[in-house]
Amino acid sequence: MNTQKRETEIVFDKEFTQQEPIPQAGIKRALDILQSGRLHRYNTLGNEMAEASLLEKDFADYVGAKFCAGFASCGSSIYVALKSVGVMPGDQILCNAFTLAPVPGAIKNAEATPVFVEIDEDYLTDLDDLERKAEASGAKYFLLSHMRGHIVNMDRVLDICHRFNMTLIEDCAHTMGAKWGNQFTGTFGKVGCFSTQTYKHINSGEGGLLITDDEDVAAKAILYSGSYMLYEQHLARPSLDVFEKYKKAIPNLSLRMSNLVAALIRSQLPQLDNQCKRWNERYQLIEQELSNVPHIRVPRRDEREKYVGSSFQFTLTNTTAAKVEHFIESCAKRGVEIKWFGSREPKGFTSRFESWEYLGETDPLPKTAELLNFMCDFRVPLTFTLEDCKTLCLVIKQVTDDVISST
């Protein structure tokens, strides 16, 4: 279409991996903890409440859950969630096929067998396929990963789980602060797992938070996390008699969160809602910029989906995989780092279900495979201004015009 040479090629020069600094309050609190030397969550003096316990209470209050436990990562909390709801070796677990590597990793760790479910063109779990596979497999668990922050119709998910008597576990690594309707993600299932790894909505380097309203699941999760029989020190825990039932039956897996990590998270929690608004300003601007570009399809989002747009996905339409690859390379040359789930080889944070060979044979997923071939994905860190977002959209538009629209 546009064959005229442009005067200047715009190059985007900001880093897609650059997050904002930790708030001053968090840095100060972290320094206090470093000064005290009491970094381990059970290293408390007298009646002192450990930072990790305080965080668990704060986070449980924020989402409106009864219980919360800190973990070393979200992936480890998903593993513990599976164990705590009773997943046994060989059990089948339904899971959307478009997810991040730690999710199949957690299923493997629990020695369970994933049954992958297709996604649809809006990157959401295909609920018809979920229903079919729930019926065909007889699986008793559904691990729903709100991948890249896309939240599927939770009313229908609850209905399907109810009809097939399935326990729902939610992976909310990309939906901290997000809701379906008026309810926080993570509170629909029996367990919700959140990440505070650097690229999520709160940044403590590494970290995970598990929430539940089920006292047995909570006690088991705390014991698995590695509470050294010091679980009494937790604030967002069930009563001590619940632990009595499990304390000799549950191994200590040493997946605790440290006070230092908890301090970083706790300092960011009061700002979370405002940060989510800032992400959505950026998301909605990008959505507007890209939504009428030929060959670009942006996902539809249900109005009940109160998402947090910390990353953006779009699909290149009526084109070929070779052109998509050329598109990704051309964007990269101009500073726009787009991730591609179409690559045959797992790269960086991006891997497809076919790459998880350790799982053994899994059923083919033609719809998901095809969608991933044409899906583009990039992070939107809050260090990008709205102006930056416009610039990166301009690069994407120009590259689409040059590479995809050209014949």
Ligand SMILES: *Cc1c(COP(=O)(O)O)cnc(C)c1O
């Ligand atoms: C990041 C992520 C995880 C794992 O989080 P970690 O804290 O890195 O273990 C799980 N699921 C999804 C969808 C993620 O994006």
